[in-house]
Amino acid sequence: MNWPRLALANLRASPLTSLVNVVLLGLGTASIVLLLLIGEQLSSTLTRDARGIDLVIGAKGSPVQLVLSSVYHADLPTGNIPKAEADRWASDPRVARAVPLSLGDSYRGFRIVGTTPGYAALYDGQLAAGRFWKAPMEAVAGAAAAREARLQEGSHLVGAHGLVGGGHAHAGHPYRVVGVLAPTGTILDRLILTSLDSVWELHEAGHPEDDHDADHDHGHAHGHAHKSDPLPEAEASHDQEADHAHDDAATGDSEGREITALLVRYHSPLAATTLPRQINAESSLQAAAPASEITRLLQLVGLGLDGLRAFAGVLILTAAFSVFAALYGALKARRYDLAMLRCLGATRAEVLLSLLLEGLLLVAAGALLGFALGHGTMEVLGRWMAASRGVSATGWTWLPAEMVLIIGLVTIGLLATLLPAWQAYRTDVARILAG
Amino acid sequence: MLRLDALTLQPAETCAVIGPSGCGKTTLLHLVAGLLRPTLGTVSVCGQRLDELSVSACDRFRGRNMGIVFQRLHLLPALSVLENLLLAQHLARVSRDGAAANALLDALGIGELARARPAQLSQGQSQRVAIARALVHRPSLLLADEPTSSLDDGNAVRAIELLRTQAQSIGAALLVVTHDRRIRGQLDREVVLGGAA
Structure with a gap:
């Protein structure tokens, strides 16, 4: 039994809440990944077809x-x-x-x-x-x-x-x-x-x-x-x-x-x-000039994609808020658990990290689901488009923007977990156990 | 305000601190555990003055050298009985020893509950798990806060006996704080607080 296992056990102890959080995060992430992939492949297809034509x-x-x-x-x-x-x-x-x-x-x-x-x-x-x-x-x-x-x-x-x-x-x-x-x-x-x-x-x-x-x-x-x-x-x-x-x-x-x-x-x-x-x-x-007409066209399409991306961003923020609410709400019910951890020898920093770990596990699971869903959907879409439109598109590519997305997700996850974790850090063990 | 002139426990000695509610028994236990710091005077455990330790060092010291059984047992509900014990080993920074944990559960007569969740246990079973968790890392000092308050006469005597024999089996000193007069005469020493003898 160690910290990651304890965090997992805590998440498993409230399966519905954890599932809702992971699915919310996953859907938001998948939407953004899909939009990134579509935008990139659209512009690369357009560019490829105009290759050599000035x-x-x-x-x-x-x-x-x-x-x-x-x-x-x-x-x-x-x-x-x-x-x-x-x-x-x-x-x-x-x-x-x-x-x-x-x-x-x-x-x-x-x-x-x-x-x-x-x-x-x-x-x-x-x-x-x-x-x-x-x-x-x-x-x-x-x-x-x-x-x-x-x-x-x-x-x-x-x-x-x-x-x-x-x-x-x-x-x-x-x-x-x-x-x-x-x-x-x-x-x-x-x-x-x-x-x-x-x-x-x-x-x-x-x-x-x-x-x-x-x-x-x-x-x-x-x-x-x-x-x-x-x-x-x-x-x-x-x-x-x-x-x-x-x-x-x-x-x-x-x-x-x-x-x-x-x-x-x-x-x-x-x-x-x-x-x-x-x-x-x-x-x-x-x-x-194809290049400038493509740019104009992509700007028009881009406005639509940006709108959808903002919507997906709202989904992710909702998920982050849900993670926050879940952890913060559980804090009251778990304050004896946290005090007990301290009695058993955990330091304040370890208790803080254990809550951060729980939040990050949720975010990681949501991100994993989201990336799998986003790339998988793109691949299905790509095969369908290849069959019906002759546009070659695939979900099995990795964009640099996705790295930025991961960093953003981790940041949001940390922010959502920070306040509950800080509360846990400040737990007055003696007062809780005496009460 | 709790005033106590001097109280020293020898290794493997057992002691009951008896007094009415509100006389400071729990405060004394928290002081000994290092969860509270005394405004005056010192607390030493195993020769270590607790006030000389940082908060983190004190947490670690408590985890390694003490085991505590609270009136409310506070078993972690997300973990099984065995996992609760293994977590105590982990937090005490002793090496993971599942065999020892299982042996201890067997000795306490709850070996078959290793995989059960705390929510599935009776009050008596839960208390045995809490005692096992306080002993599984073989501490030098076992602390118990009102271990008998919710038990009938027969079970109260058995619980104290259990604490005493288990502490003895690993050579740990035992300090019990309680308002329960039924345990008088069962431990090596008795200290009465608040003049309610």
């Missing part, structure tokens, strides 16, 4: 929408831009690398992105099987898209108009999957990539006013040739779609081609001071 150039509109649609593939595009004008900026000396995107179709909820292999390179995307496209209507599937839509080398898929599924299908123009990418843990996993030509071809094909040379050379590397539509009736409703990004892409000739956005990497950080401003001022295009 600037997005697209149509005028909301800069957040431009970034969301062309970097995170989470919103509708702001519109299309002439490829010729985008090319002008792509060849700007301040630009190290520029990747064009053309959006508009999807397959079972996975966006089909007309681009160059350079897009996969942004995320260090490696081929797990097959090759990149060489001809129009060849596609490469991201890892998650391939797994969930059951795509593999040689599969055929028919793109649907619109980005959320349920749109009109390009039935006569199936893509052929020629490659599958290895998982990267980024948005790339949930995309189906193809050439710009494929997207142009698909959407130019249905327009009667288009080129009528009936050239069926699908292998044409530059895709300049316009094809006649083998299934004219399939395109009947195509033009009425108002919300697509690429409606206008089909109307021009090869010089009038359009893309949805251009992802730009600067040669040097200095470009950030001049290039976006110049684009916004001198052209009909819009330039938005």
Whole structure:
């Protein structure tokens, strides 16, 4: 029998009170841990997906929408831009690398992105099987898209108009999957990539006013040739779609081609001071920096998280007060016990420490429960999000902020225990035993 | 105000201090235990003057050298009978000796209650546990405050006998303070306080 055992025995002697305190502390701690983890993983996911993209150039509109649609593939595009004008900026000396995107179709909820292999390179995307496209209507599937839509080398898929599924299908123009990418843990996993030509071809094909040379050379590397539509009736409703990004892409000739956005990497950080401003001022295009848009977005989300965190803080304070009330309330009933400890040879300091120990054991149990609950919930949430949203998140990480949380919990626990312990320290043994 | 000229107990001597309520018996016991400090005069136990010790040192000294049985027994309710004894060993800073604790409980006829909680015990059983707890670290001085007040005649005599034999078995001196005249003639010496002889 020693002090820790005595403290445990005392806590076990009033199991309901101890349990309530531990559960209160645990819930408060779990809430804060969960909010910390969500906030961190949200920002790290956003940052990871914007890696290597200094600037997005697209149509005028909301800069957040431009970034969301062309970097995170989470919103509708702001519109299309002439490829010729985008090319002008792509060849700007301040630009190290520029990747064009053309959006508009999807397959079972996975966006089909007309681009160059350079897009996969942004995320260090490696081929797990097959090759990149060489001809129009060849596609490469991201890892998650391939797994969930059951795509593999040689599969055929028919793109649907619109980005959320349920749109009109390009039935006569199936893509052929020629490659599958290895998982990267980024948005790339949930995309189906193809050439710009494929997207142009698909959407130019249905327009009667288009080129009528009936050239069926699908292998044409530059895709300049316009094809006649083998299934004219399939395109009947195509033009009425108002919300697509690429409606206008089909109307021009090869010089009038359009893309949805251009992802730009600067040669040097200095470009950030001049290039976006110049684009916004001198052209009909819009330039938005993902980093600053993410920051703005996270500030908005952060306000919500801060509110929830404050609420969790109140939970913890309530728990601390409950610990205080339990120990302080028990003091009167236990004053004979404490006096007896002194008679048996315990010093005042030991009696004080024994009460602190009881408080700290409660806090430790509550914190343990809270951290287990918080991380466990995050892991479950992460698996669910990975399955449904393709966001990679895990509960099995440890944040530096959690160390601060532990220190805070111990401090609060000590404060809650200090007054009862001090009262125990001052116990007048003779008076209590004589009374 | 308690005045006492001189009282000296030899090792293994037993002594009863008898007097009516309010005459200062409990104060005397607290003085001897070092729980109170005398305004005048000194208390020495085993040759150690208690007033020369700091509060903490006095706590430790009491724990090591004395065992106290109070009128209200104050067994720790969160602990089992055996754990109460083991805690006394721990606080007396003697090495943990579960075998000795169990043997002592057996000697007091309550060996089968080692795992029981104090709340499950009868008054008589609780008193035996309290006596065992006061003896388990083999102190030099056993103090008892009104050990017989709530007992009938037969049990009162048996309780005093128990205290006497147990103190003798470990060579401890025994000091009993009481207003109970039934114990007269059972211990080596008697001191009467407050002129109520």
